[in-house]
């Protein structure tokens with residue numbers, strides 16, 4: 001059965017949600033599902049904006065057919081060629097043999113790379129180009145590396161609708177609620193929006209900012225992303241823009257302490273909990289504690305983008321950083337996280353050195369990660385004699401908060 005929604009006059013959502021997929025990009029858990037959005041413009045010409053992942057192709061084709069209501073499809077605009085959006089493109093072209101594909105040069109090159117038969121059916125566009133389809137003129141804006149090099153966004157100059165590709169997207173299935181104003185976004189969606197952006201596009205903060213600057217010159221009334229809800233209220237658009245600026249510039253959203261620990265037998269965990277308690281007792285209640293071994297790294301990355309302070313508490317393992325903690329650090333570096341205040345707690349029963357190795361990693365592999373002076377080195381377990389060092393550690397962390 002078709003399942004579509006009207007966005008504004010002449011424009012319809014024809015995407016769908018998927019609750020079956022376990023791992024987005026076969027790496028990030030999506031226990032609340034994900035949506036793949038596609039849109040149809042009914043003008044003198046009919047225009048489809050992007051397609052969907054193969055998993056929901058059947059639903060999407062039914063939606064497309066219903067919205068076209070007997071009309072032929074004239075154009076498919078591909079803003080982003082990644083298969084979670086473009087996988088169903090070839091099926092659309094088979095069903096609508098007169099449809100032409102409009103996209104960037106790199107994107108068309110990728111269509112051939114992915115084995116799509118688009119010979120004689122493509123029109124290349126670049127930044128500054130536009131196409132008129134009747135009442136609606138669509139302008140194309142380069143969005144390189146948001147999130148692949150071929151990406152662009154499209155802007156309807158007649159009504160201010162921005163087709164923003166991966167930008168402003170989110171994990172989570174829509175479950176009927178297409179618009180951001182139909183959900184409590186700040187309560188129910190923001191964590192998944194941050195986890196999506198930081199893990200998928202986090203590395204490309206400067207490119208996201210470049211796109212946001214260009215978007216700032218447009219009179220945007222509605223944002224139609226390829227995942228997650230559509231944004232149509234000015235205050236909601238300002239809200240998500242504000243979040244994007246923070247994430248893209250690696251500025252923390254909140255003053256608070258993220259404590260991530262790696263513990264084999266519960267002793268480093270105990271130290272992490274003691275630290276949390278002391279912070280709270282001294283008034284810093286915005287503290288989150290995670291076991292690195294039990295929490296998927298995508299959640300930890302998202303939290304690291306959120307908080308101003310990060311404490312890495314790690315046991316020493318084979319004279320190295322505990323492997324899962326090392327992996328977390330590598331993800332942070334890969335995603336370009338920077339500008340955080342860090343504390344380090346190490347543990348080891350005969351040769352603790354995870355602390356110096358973490359320090360080395362933060363100094364050499366990451367940018368603007370300042371480490372507080374106090375370091376806590378635990379031999380096997382936190383003892384009464386370590387209380388003074390722990391208190392100094394807490395005070396050092398809190399001092400940096402008061403300085404800000």
Ligand code: FEO
Nearest residue numbers: 082084147166226
């Ligand atoms: Fe949702 Fe970069 O694809």
